[in-house]
Amino acid sequence: xxxxxxxxxxxxGFLIIRDxxxxxxxxxxxxxxxxxxxxxxxxxxxxxxxxxxxxxxGLKPSDTQRFHIHNAYSDPLGWTGHPNFTAQQFxxxxxxxxxxxxxxxKPAVLVIDSLSWILRHKTPPAVCQTLQQLRKGGAVRAVIxxxxxxxxxxxxxxxxxxxxxxxxxxxxxxxxxxAVARVTKxxxxxxxxxxxxxxxxxxxxxxxxxxxxxxxxxxxxxxEEEQADPTANLTFNLRLSDSELEAKQKLTLPFVFSxxxxxxxxxxxxxxxxxxYEPDANDDYDQEDPDDDLDV
Amino acid sequence: MAAPMNSVGKTSADRLQxxxxxxxxxxxxxxxxxxxxRPSVQNGQLLVSTGxxxxxxxxxxxxxxxxxxxxxxxxxxxxxxxxxxxxxxxGVVCRHELFVATAQDNPDEILQPRPTGEPQDSLDAMTIxxxxxxxxxxxxxxxxxxxxxxxxxVSKTMExxxxxxxxxxxxxLPDHITPSSAAHSARVESYSALLKSLQEVIxxxxxxxxxxxxxxxVGLHSLGSALWGDxxxxxxxxxxxxxxxxxxYGLRALLRSSLSVAVVTLPSHLIQDRAxxxxxxxxxxxxxxxxSFKGSERETNPLYxxxxxxxxxxxxxxxxxxxxxxxxxxxLAFKLKRKQFTIEVFTHFAPPxxxxxxxQSKVLEDEALKNADxxxxxxxYLCLTx
Numbered sequence: 001x002x003x004x005x006x007x008x009x010x011x012x013g014f015l016i017i018r019d020x021x022x023x024x025x026x027x028x029x030x031x032x033x034x035x036x037x038x039x040x041x042x043x044x045x046x047x048x049x050x051x052x053x054x055x056x057x058g059l060k061p062s063d064t065q066r067f068h069i070h071n072a073y074s075d076p077l078g079w080t081g082h083p084n085f086t087a088q089q090f091x092x093x094x095x096x097x098x099x100x101x102x103x104x105x106k107p108a109v110l111v112i113d114s115l116s117w118i119l120r121h122k123t124p125p126a127v128c129q130t131l132q133q134l135r136k137g138g139a140v141r142a143v144i145x146x147x148x149x150x151x152x153x154x155x156x157x158x159x160x161x162x163x164x165x166x167x168x169x170x171x172x173x174x175x176x177x178x179a180v181a182r183v184t185k186x187x188x189x190x191x192x193x194x195x196x197x198x199x200x201x202x203x204x205x206x207x208x209x210x211x212x213x214x215x216x217x218x219x220x221x222x223x224e225e226e227q228a229d230p231t232a233n234l235t236f237n238l239r240l241s242d243s244e245l246e247a248k249q250k251l252t253l254p255f256v257f258s259x260x261x262x263x264x265x266x267x268x269x270x271x272x273x274x275x276x277y278e279p280d281a282n283d284d285y286d287q288e289d290p291d292d293d294l295d296v
Numbered sequence: 297m298a299a300p301m302n303s304v305g306k307t308s309a310d311r312l313q314x315x316x317x318x319x320x321x322x323x324x325x326x327x328x329x330x331x332x333x334r335p336s337v338q339n340g341q342l343l344v345s346t347g348x349x350x351x352x353x354x355x356x357x358x359x360x361x362x363x364x365x366x367x368x369x370x371x372x373x374x375x376x377x378x379x380x381x382x383x384x385x386x387g388v389v390c391r392h393e394l395f396v397a398t399a400q401d402n403p404d405e406i407l408q409p410r411p412t413g414e415p416q417d418s419l420d421a422m423t424i425x426x427x428x429x430x431x432x433x434x435x436x437x438x439x440x441x442x443x444x445x446x447x448x449x450v451s452k453t454m455e456x457x458x459x460x461x462x463x464x465x466x467x468x469l470p471d472h473i474t475p476s477s478a479a480h481s482a483r484v485e486s487y488s489a490l491l492k493s494l495q496e497v498i499x500x501x502x503x504x505x506x507x508x509x510x511x512x513x514v515g516l517h518s519l520g521s522a523l524w525g526d527x528x529x530x531x532x533x534x535x536x537x538x539x540x541x542x543x544x545y546g547l548r549a550l551l552r553s554s555l556s557v558a559v560v561t562l563p564s565h566l567i568q569d570r571a572x573x574x575x576x577x578x579x580x581x582x583x584x585x586x587x588s589f590k591g592s593e594r595e596t597n598p599l600y601x602x603x604x605x606x607x608x609x610x611x612x613x614x615x616x617x618x619x620x621x622x623x624x625x626x627x628l629a630f631k632l633k634r635k636q637f638t639i640e641v642f643t644h645f646a647p648p649x650x651x652x653x654x655x656q657s658k659v660l661e662d663e664a665l666k667n668a669d670x671x672x673x674x675x676x677y678l679c680l681t682x
Contacts, residue, residue, distance in 0.1 A: 123527060123530075128521075129522070129523055129525070132523055153568070154568060155530045155568050158565070162563060162566065163400075191374075192591070
């Protein structure tokens with residue numbers, strides 16, 4: 001499922017990459033940027049965590065017209081008086097203006113590196129509302145964000161991830177350059193799909209999926225072993241061939257009636273076989289009282 | 297037995313009439329008769345169906361008019377949303393009016409792919425045992441003998457005419473509150489706006505017994521989440537911890553004085569403060585919690601393979617009486633099939649293993665020890681003694 005997400009996020013989608021201090025998700029974020037650039041999409045990056053040079057390092061944007069980095073690393077809180085982009089500017093109007101400034105016909109993909117920085121300076125409800133409106137607004141086609149889970153309280157991480165349509169949690173793998181990704185994808189119809197994969201990222205930020213995680217394989221083995229077929233290894237034949245199955249379905253059963261007769265029997269009309277009974281003196285016999293028949 | 301002599305000579309028509317009694321029960325109905333409602337057999341309260349028949353049974357026959365049902369959402373909000381849709385679909389079929397409030401998606405998205413209502417008679421016809429078709433099915437699914445509510449087919453959507461005929465009031469939070477003003481305010485404005493809007497609708501349409509004799513079904517989706525401007529789910533010690541509880545208090549007061557019933561869903565898995573969760577539960581009349589197996593390791597556990605999740609009844613009300621009507625069984629599990637959302641008593645027999653390489657008790661023991669939120673499942677300990 002990771003490869004499907006790399007190939008494209010649906011319109012109105014919100015992808016969050018959750019990482020921790022043991023494995024940084026920035027490489028995966030850069031692979032998403034590379035894949036989107038190769039697909040000829042317009043990308044706007046809000047750069048809070050690392051400097052612009054460090055983010056561009058390794059990426060080869062063939063067309064700088066489509067790749068815009070907004071440097072919020074050098075002056076995120078506006079102390080110098082003429083900042084490039086501040087954390088306070090993370091609101092619907094400012095972001096829409098920012099994206100529209102570049103005057104591209106196609107709606108852009110907004111990449112946020114990282115959401116944790118913004119969450120430290122704006123309240124989580126405000127950030128969630130802005131993200132939700134960005135998705136619905138139409139100025140931005142999709143949003144990809146990086147979130148450091150160990151920087152926030154569980155409730156904050158949970159609230160932001162609750163809004164996401166796709167969620168990737170990365171963790172270090174067993175061997176050196178490998179990492180484990182747990183992918184959760186929610187479709188519009190409400191279906192939820194989950195997957196766990198081992199991947200590694202090459203120098204040019206292409207992702208190779210190595211295999212599914214090992215204990216997923218173990219689970220499939222155990223379910224196969226459970227379903228032993230009881231009709232095997234018998235001295236008589238319990239299975240039906242196709243022609244026999246057909247003949248069985250064609251067989252008319254003795255008490256199968258037509259639909260009208262069935263409904264007539266199921267819903268009896270008035271005056272069709274009622275039992276008329278008036279209780280007489282013999283019915284007053286009480287089993288428990290032995291003296292009931294004494295005429296005293 | 298001998299038939300009485302005086303009726304022998306009469307014709308059959310006369311005989312029938314003589315046996316039919318002329319006694320007519322005087323029905324001075326003090327209860328308002330509104331379509332889609334019925335009085336409770338326990339305490340005479342006016343009940344409304346939630347749309348899910350097994351949930352009606354758990355709540356004591358249905359949802360009492362003037363009460364609030366709190367649904368604690370499952371992790372991905374799939375099944376709680378489905379119950380909300382059933383509730384609203386039942387309102388459309390019974391011709392009640394609807395009020396839907398959301399902050400996340402447009403209210404139309406909750407109303408739109410609505411399950412279609414089918415009358416109960418058109419259940420699957422049996423070919424061989426067709427004489428038993430109309431008898432209530434005796435099974436581990438909870439149901440009462442008298443039918444109330446309809447069955448819905450989730451894969452189809454309601455026809456447009458029925459949908460148009462239903463009167464629906466929508467409250468979409470971004471239309472009412474601009475987020476920039478909300479960020480700077482000290483209080484949470486969204487709840488008071490919602491309460492004002494609901495009060496205005498009730499007063500204008502006359503649900504407070506002034507004009508109309510119909511029920512208003514209120515559906516509030518994902519209350520308390522960050523999109524409502526509340527930091528209840530975000531922080532361990534929320535700043536506005538009383539905003540939601542004040543709203544629920546006001547909501548209940550509003551409902552008690554009008555002919556309405558509310559279903560509120562809440563993402564309780566995000567709320568870290570359990571005492572606050574307890575307060576919220578106590579402020580609502582009925583409370584259930586859903587836990588879906590999706591995403592947890594229980595998904596592949598053979599014990600749970602028939603079900604989609606577990607259901608916990610957190611609270612049942614006692615309205616105008618001293619004692620609560622508690623459900624008999626505590627372990628309940630639900631499954632969503634195409635035609636029905638059933639809640640069943642969780643019966644855990646593992647299927648007989650033909651090639652036994654894992655001993656039965658070990659599977660259950662492992663299951664008993666690990667549990668998502670640390671609560672115990674009492675039933676599994678019982679199973680070990682079998």
